Amino acid sequence: METFATSFKLKNTYRVNSIIYSIKGLPLVRKILPDSLYKNKGLKVLGNIISAIWEIAGTFLGKIIYITFMIVFMSYLFDTDKGNTFLHIFLFLTLAGSVLNTYLFNPSKDKYYAIIIMNMNANKFALSNYCYSMLRVVIGFMPVTVISGMLYGIPLWICIALPFFVVMSKMTAIALDILKYKKTGTASNENMPTKGYWIFVGIMIAAAYIPPFFGIVINFNIFTILLTLSFIIGIVSLIQIYSFKDYKKLYKLILTTENVYAFKNATSSDAVKINMAKRIDYDKDIASTKSGFAYFHELFVKRHSKLLTKAVKKQTLFIIIIFAMIIMISYIVPDIKENLNTIALTYLPYFVFIMYFLNRGTVITQAMFMNCDHSMLTYKFYRRPTVILSIFKERLKTLIRINLLPSSFIGIGLATLLYVTGGTEDPLNYLVLFISINAISIFFSVHYLVLYYLLQPYNINTKIKNSTYIVVQYLTYFICFFMMQFKLPTLFFGIACIIFSISYCLISLMLVYKLAPKTFKIRL
Amino acid sequence: MKLIIKDLKKSFEKKEVLNGINFEFEKGKIYGLLGRNGAGKTTLFNCINEDIPIDAGDFYIEDENGSKPAPEYIGYVLSTPNVPEFLTGREFLKFFIEINEHKIKDKKDIDLYFDLMKINESDRDKLMKDYSHGMKNKMQMLVNIIASPDVLLLDEPLTSFDVVVAEEMKQMLKSIKDNHIIIFSTHIMELALDLCDEIVILNKGILEQIDKNYLDSDSFKNKIIETLKEE
Numbered sequence: 001m002e003t004f005a006t007s008f009k010l011k012n013t014y015r016v017n018s019i020i021y022s023i024k025g026l027p028l029v030r031k032i033l034p035d036s037l038y039k040n041k042g043l044k045v046l047g048n049i050i051s052a053i054w055e056i057a058g059t060f061l062g063k064i065i066y067i068t069f070m071i072v073f074m075s076y077l078f079d080t081d082k083g084n085t086f087l088h089i090f091l092f093l094t095l096a097g098s099v100l101n102t103y104l105f106n107p108s109k110d111k112y113y114a115i116i117i118m119n120m121n122a123n124k125f126a127l128s129n130y131c132y133s134m135l136r137v138v139i140g141f142m143p144v145t146v147i148s149g150m151l152y153g154i155p156l157w158i159c160i161a162l163p164f165f166v167v168m169s170k171m172t173a174i175a176l177d178i179l180k181y182k183k184t185g186t187a188s189n190e191n192m193p194t195k196g197y198w199i200f201v202g203i204m205i206a207a208a209y210i211p212p213f214f215g216i217v218i219n220f221n222i223f224t225i226l227l228t229l230s231f232i233i234g235i236v237s238l239i240q241i242y243s244f245k246d247y248k249k250l251y252k253l254i255l256t257t258e259n260v261y262a263f264k265n266a267t268s269s270d271a272v273k274i275n276m277a278k279r280i281d282y283d284k285d286i287a288s289t290k291s292g293f294a295y296f297h298e299l300f301v302k303r304h305s306k307l308l309t310k311a312v313k314k315q316t317l318f319i320i321i322i323f324a325m326i327i328m329i330s331y332i333v334p335d336i337k338e339n340l341n342t343i344a345l346t347y348l349p350y351f352v353f354i355m356y357f358l359n360r361g362t363v364i365t366q367a368m369f370m371n372c373d374h375s376m377l378t379y380k381f382y383r384r385p386t387v388i389l390s391i392f393k394e395r396l397k398t399l400i401r402i403n404l405l406p407s408s409f410i411g412i413g414l415a416t417l418l419y420v421t422g423g424t425e426d427p428l429n430y431l432v433l434f435i436s437i438n439a440i441s442i443f444f445s446v447h448y449l450v451l452y453y454l455l456q457p458y459n460i461n462t463k464i465k466n467s468t469y470i471v472v473q474y475l476t477y478f479i480c481f482f483m484m485q486f487k488l489p490t491l492f493f494g495i496a497c498i499i500f501s502i503s504y505c506l507i508s509l510m511l512v513y514k515l516a517p518k519t520f521k522i523r524l
Numbered sequence: 525m526k527l528i529i530k531d532l533k534k535s536f537e538k539k540e541v542l543n544g545i546n547f548e549f550e551k552g553k554i555y556g557l558l559g560r561n562g563a564g565k566t567t568l569f570n571c572i573n574e575d576i577p578i579d580a581g582d583f584y585i586e587d588e589n590g591s592k593p594a595p596e597y598i599g600y601v602l603s604t605p606n607v608p609e610f611l612t613g614r615e616f617l618k619f620f621i622e623i624n625e626h627k628i629k630d631k632k633d634i635d636l637y638f639d640l641m642k643i644n645e646s647d648r649d650k651l652m653k654d655y656s657h658g659m660k661n662k663m664q665m666l667v668n669i670i671a672s673p674d675v676l677l678l679d680e681p682l683t684s685f686d687v688v689v690a691e692e693m694k695q696m697l698k699s700i701k702d703n704h705i706i707i708f709s710t711h712i713m714e715l716a717l718d719l720c721d722e723i724v725i726l727n728k729g730i731l732e733q734i735d736k737n738y739l740d741s742d743s744f745k746n747k748i749i750e751t752l753k754e755e
Binding site: 280291292293295296299300303304371372374375376378379380381387521522 | 573574575598599600602606607608609610611615618619620622623624651653667668671
């Protein structure tokens with residue numbers, strides 16, 4: 001209990017500090033707050049409140065979303081008995097989740113700090129925190145299983161037993177992992193499941209959704225038997241977990257720096273840098289005949305072809321296949337032609353979101369920083385305005401070219417789709433479709449690169465130091481996401497897109513030429 | 525040629541790091557910059573290299589005739605080497621030489637530069653991501669030397685080298701010092717005493733030179749430590 005209290009305090013302290021840190025990172029606020037604010041009582045209280053809300057939301061929110069979307073919504077797809085379907089999907093998804101989400105084998109930062117850095121008693125830490133996380137599972141699931149279960153006419157006692165079923169199957173999975181560790185000396189990291197796990201998870205997910213499609217679901221009696229069985233196995237497992245005394249050794253295996261930082265903090269860490277460095281491919285034949293900036297840039301592009309050109313080629317192939325399939329289907333099932341025609345004529349805003357997802361801007365600018373600018377910006381010659389702008393120009397050309405490949409095929413695909421599904425009265429639509437999709441693609445390419453040059457967010461340790469950058473990134477996402485809500489005539493929306501893209505590009509390029517020599521530097 | 529710093533001030537929020545630096549660095553000498561952890565050595569370098577804006581004061585390079593040429597090029601070798609890992613050593617040098625063509629006075633063949641740094645022929649065409657720490661450091665130093673900057677700032681440069689290479693680098697620095705102002709920050713006092721012509725101490729935000737001439741080596745060391753300990 002004491003160990004738990006200490007470890008919980010520890011976790012809370014760094015959570016509060018990171019909340020304060022991100023508050024301090026916000027533009028405007030940054031200027032007002034002094035460095036000594038980590039001592040500030042009021043902020044600490046605010047941080048604690050946010051932290052508590054976080055803890056509570058973490059307990060309930062995920063589970064509500066999970067049950068609603070993965071089970072309740074899905075059950076409407078099938079014609080089977082709703083109560084049984086609910087139990088069916090719940091059963092198999094729980095089994096899949098039991099190996100994917102173990103808590104004990106998750107290489108999280110709080111474990112790393114407590115066990116590796118603070119040298120806390122690993123056995124006590126593991127067991128007390130495990131108890132707490134299982135308690136959270138029960139409390140978090142209880143309201144949503146009871147409410148949704150009752151709505152489906154599932155007996156109350158089953159609804160109450162469901163959260164315990166989750167705990168029991170998780171404990172069984174852990175007991176098996178511990179057994180495996182005892183036998184082989186290897187520990188599983190839940191964030192890097194082996195092939196065997198994936199196969200198991202795949203089978204379970206398939207078992208959850210495919211049989212109901214054919215009208216087969218487990219019935220109430222089978223579920224009761226399985227429930228009882230799980231309690232017996234679960235209790236045996238609990239004894240196993242409780243009597244295991246080697247958590248320290250086990251955690252030393254799981255909690256390597258690489259594991260801990262690889263997943264919890266994927267956007268800003270050494271792991272990303274290592275990952276990025278791995279993507280440099282050196283082939284003796286890769287060379288460049290150019291000189292100066294062009295030489296430098298060409299080598300960068302060629303050595304990162306996996307990340308740059310090969311990835312978009314795959315995308316393009318995928319897009320061609322999808323359009324080919326849709327067009328084929330429209331011939332096989334002519335009834336949907338009309339729907340497809342409407343999509344081509346009114347769903348263009350949807351494609352803003354798709355283009356957002358296809359655009360490689362974020363990854364590419366990240367690679368530019370990690371593998372190139374991170375080191376080059378420490379050289380003064382590289383920060384001369386002429387150098388910055390010359391390289392910017394080369395990069396912009398490449399980025400636009402790379403992203404235009406998939407987008408031009410989407411443009412052609414949409415225009416073709418429009419044609420084969422009955423065409424349109426105004427032939428201008430074809431042209432607008434094609435041009436606007438490409439304009440959106442160019443917009444995203446310019447957007448990401450300009451953002452990178454104007455807000456260069458990384459510091460020398462490749463951590464993101466600029467909250468404005470993050471805010472703008474999220475804003476981009478939300479705007480694109482909201483675009484999906486609109487259904488506008490292609491002609492109107494397309495032309496608006498083209499005009500917007502052109503003016504955005506002009507303005508932002510002007511800004512870069514004016515400001516980038518000052519803004520494009522490593523954050524301190 | 526001199527690097528003149530006048531009343532340079534820099535603070536971070538309320539913490540004054542550089543509190544009015546006044547100093548003249550002369551060509552042909554290697555200056556050893558000593559200071560305790562957090563004294564502001566790197567901040568001083570960052571200011572001179574124009575990485576961060578200064579709060580007050582001025583610094584400039586003055587040539588023999590008393591005129592002030594623009595600080596054409598300041599070389600700054602960081603303690604952690606940063607080289608573009610997707611290039612080979614040779615490609616990096618080629619790129620660097622091409623875009624600095626007008627500044628490099630007596631351009632040599634790339635291999636001669638590698639020879640200067642004693643970089644093995646087998647390593648010259650490898651990607652720099654496969655270079656060792658010391659090798660990367662050599663490349664970084666080389667790039668800074670090729671352009672023959674007026675001022676060369678070295679932040680803890682020799683600590684990552686093995687003893688043999690460290691000795692080579694020391695000789696190399698001595699051989700080029702006639703044409704440069706070299707400022708060398710270090711924690712290792714023996715290195716500073718051995719390599720540097722002048723010892724400068726950064727303490728409480730102020731630079732002061734320790735007169736090396738009239739003290740013997742032991743009392744000189746004590747003097748440095750005394751100065752550093754002053755609160």
